[in-house]
Amino acid sequence: xxxxxxxxxxxxxxxxxxxxxxxxxxxxxxxxxxxxxxxxxxxxxxxxxxxxxxxxxxxxxxxxxxxxxxxxxxxxxxxxxxxxxxxxxxxxxxxxxxxxxxxxxxxxxxxxxxxxxxxxxxxxxxxxxxxxxxxxxxxxxxxxxxxxxxxxxxxxxxxxxxxxxxxxxxxxxxxxxxxxxxxxxxxxxxxxxxxxxxxxxxxxxxxxxxxxxxxxxxxxxxxxxxxxxxxxxxxxxxxxxxxxxxxxxxxxxxxxxxxxxxxxxxxxxxxxxxxxxxxxxxxxxxxxxxxxxxxxx
Numbered sequence: 001x002x003x004x005x006x007x008x009x010x011x012x013x014x015x016x017x018x019x020x021x022x023x024x025x026x027x028x029x030x031x032x033x034x035x036x037x038x039x040x041x042x043x044x045x046x047x048x049x050x051x052x053x054x055x056x057x058x059x060x061x062x063x064x065x066x067x068x069x070x071x072x073x074x075x076x077x078x079x080x081x082x083x084x085x086x087x088x089x090x091x092x093x094x095x096x097x098x099x100x101x102x103x104x105x106x107x108x109x110x111x112x113x114x115x116x117x118x119x120x121x122x123x124x125x126x127x128x129x130x131x132x133x134x135x136x137x138x139x140x141x142x143x144x145x146x147x148x149x150x151x152x153x154x155x156x157x158x159x160x161x162x163x164x165x166x167x168x169x170x171x172x173x174x175x176x177x178x179x180x181x182x183x184x185x186x187x188x189x190x191x192x193x194x195x196x197x198x199x200x201x202x203x204x205x206x207x208x209x210x211x212x213x214x215x216x217x218x219x220x221x222x223x224x225x226x227x228x229x230x231x232x233x234x235x236x237x238x239x240x241x242x243x244x245x246x247x248x249x250x251x252x253x254x255x256x257x258x259x260x261x262x263x264x265x266x267x268x269x270x271x272x273x274x275x276x277x278x279x280x281x282x283x284x285x286x287x288x289x290x291x292x293x294x295x296x297x
Contacts, residue, residue, distance in 0.1 A: 026092065027075075027085050033068060034076035043281045046244030048236065056247070070096040078102065078109050089113050094120045101128040136162035215265040220254055227268050228254060236275035238282075248275035255279050259286055 006014070033050070036042070042053035050072075054065035071092045075081055084090045094112050097120050101107040106128040112120050138160045165173070177193050184192050213221055236246035255274040258264035274282065 023086060023088065027082060030068065030072045030075050030085075030092070031082070034072040037069070037072060038076065040277075040281070043277055044240060045242065046238060046240030046246050048246050048248035048275050048277055052246075052248070057244075067092050067096040070099040074099040074102060081109055084113050090115075091117070093117045097121055098124055104128060133162075133164045136160075213267075215267045217266055218260055220266055220271065224266075224268055224271065225254060228271050228273060231268075232273040235273065236278055237272045238274055238278040246275060246278055248277075251276040253279045255282070259283075262286075 003011070033054075037050045042048075042050050042057075045053065045057070047053040047056060050069050051062075051065050054060045054068055055062060058065075060068065074095050075085070081090060081095065085092075085095070090113055094115060094117055097117065098107055098112045101124045102109060102112075107123060111123060115123070140158050140160050141155050142158055144154055144156045173190075173193065176197070177188065177190075180193055180196055181188050184196075213224065234249060234252075236248040236252065238246045252273050252275060255272050256264040256266070257270050257272055260266065264270050
């Protein structure tokens, strides 16, 4: 029967049935996602984290991915929540919101059963208040006049960044701003102060003088590091068997393709960038779980 021909009663009944099936399917998905996370299968597939897998591979928005990751992990640690989830007494939103408080033993599983999202948010705020405001980054579009034709406008992509600092850091920023006042003049602003700091941070470090590169040493000369960073585009170079490359740009390591410990050379063709997780994964393949775990203590 076409949906347009359903009676109001039948349509309402179908909505309830489908809602139940939706909850059942979502629960199964979260259980499978939790096991997928436990096995760290996302690493093999070229993703640096379960969150990265959910956004890049599964196509979830960041907020949707966050809720699923947190809920999957909480359900794995507290399987008693599955029955309440299936019956609708807890939701993916309430579990995700309370997951960190439950993990830190600031709240109990029973505290969130039958509660609305707002009630759980209030509970979490009381038992596990945030120590500082969360960082905030938002992409925005602004209009800017072109230099050649001032009457014409073009759209520029910018980022609104919000975070808090201590009074000591704020005073340091004000001091830096004062020192840069002559250089920046009328362009003195927090944005341009941070640009100056970023440029200073990115300036090339002085390389230790060496007569020649010793490929039998663990020391990696700055010139070789620059070469590897440029070649690997400043991100993890791991590529999965299916061709998916990891895009992680944080916690990068210079890794010997043939490990130094078994004769690998410190040369550009034997070095690569790996994120810490893929570095550990490949190290376990080479040296075994036990040995790598021992050195990680």
